[in-house]
Amino acid sequence: MNVRPFGSARPDGFGAVARVLPRLALPPLPAWAVSWLQVGPLAAILLLLFALPTLLFLVVSFFDYDRVGIYPAFLLDNYAELLTTPATLRVYVSSLKFAAIVWALTLVIGFGVAHFLVFHVRSPVLRTIFFLLCAIPFWTSGIIRTIAWIPFLGRNGAFNQMLMATGLTDRPLEFLLFSDFAVIITYVHLFTLLMIGPIANSLAKIDPALIEAARDAGASRWQTLVGVIIPLAKTGIALGSILVFTQVMGDYFVVKTMSGGQSASIVSLLSTEIQAMQYPPAAANAMVLVVFVAVMVGFMMRVVDVRKELVK
């Protein structure tokens, strides 16, 4: 391993390369070209693996199909069928309802926890440990964390046992598992960290002197929160909201498992169609969902100019 490139006296290959480089110096590139060289690989991968496949199922959504295969065509039937089925409206309403409730809960919990960790925990070591405590469960498979709620919430589950032991109820509560309640609990359990992360990042950037100044100027805690802290944390709040919203809209596993088959989600309908190899209607369904999510996210990014805040 004792390689000495270009006769370098130091075994540090980087130093040698660095000293040689000026000799090969090209005329300096314009700044925009340097940026494109740096951003190019990422942009190319996303174009190839995200934009192109999306275009592909846009095309397929107009195709014809039967039990054997799919055939190139330009039909609007897949969309017409999708948009006239009452089931479509029903799953959209149900998914939106879940998204709204879960968003509100994760926002309140996530903001509270982030605020506590950033402003109230004074020791940096303790803060790191607390953050890690929040993050460690996320290394366990989301699937396992979802079904972990089943023995907890079930009829003979840990929660009912506790309630009965403390005498709060004499019969096990039935609504806990395989219900909308269970679905919401699981979503909050899975997704609150997506809120905590971005909000904590925004809060950590706030200069404590600003908060002190607000207090000195006579603002109450509430006024400081509403007038200073929340406006400065709005990028984090918007990012967290976008993440939670899109995760709930894209879910199919939690709804299927925790509602006990009583609720369906948009994607669970879609995955049934994919399993049945009905690609054109699945693609139409996917396109409608993509447009819907894009409009909602676009709206959220309108309220907060995430780009201006992130890319300085």
Add this chain to the structure above:
Amino acid sequence: MTAGAARAGDGRRPWTFYLLGALFAAYLLFLYGPMLVIYVLSFQGENGGVTFPMVGTSLTWFAQIFEPGQMANIPVAFGRSVALASVVSLLTVVFAVAAGLGFRRRFPGSGVVFYLAVASLVMPSLLVGFGIGLGFRFLGWDASLFTSALGAQLTWTLPFGLFAMFAVVNRFNRAWEEAATDLGASAWQRLRHVTLPILLPGIIGVAMGAFTLSYDEYARTTLTIGPLNTLPLEIYALISSATSPTLFAIGTLTTVGSFLIIGATLLWAMRLQRRRGTAAPHEG
């Protein structure tokens, strides 16, 4: 600094401290409550099921993880997941760090790339896999771990890495780079000895985040994986076929493993910090 010192100085905690502290404690309880239940149930007796009551205790379910069963082979799937997550993490770090540095100046087309990344991040996961799966089918290629599945996961980890890098790069003071240039550093020396070392903690964060996202991912992977499953898909298959406390044993092992890895990383980081602290004056 002075504000923090003043607050620390008066010593008394405001009532909001106790309120939010209670919220945090409740959140941790909520986070770990069901996890504790599965830790307990993973020691379920041989005749017990996935719910209470416990029928004795045993280590049967842990032993089952390591026995290749009729439908599941957990250790092999685990190996595949780790291999895939490592590659995803490495590629994400390289491309996202480069892109994060590139985004520090405005360039023509930066808006398009930004919204492309946002769209890729918010796209419902299963649909990404659906699109890539369709593409492979049309091209007549076979889906597999390091082609389609790797690609599907990158559409999720790259935007994540880019956004994390925005946060990291925003805190970076460009005066350091200007100082390096003024002192005669070449572009490469500046990157190698100034920019990257300062950004290193953030870069490690991106690597760990990408690894976690990939390791746990199933919705994007399920339609792009081909015949050989990763761990989350193997678990998914186990759930659909038959539920046994083996799943809980996997959860328990994962948590123990996570704590060990994080503990070791923390110790290593603290030692590194201490060595740097003592070594710094000599380098000056």
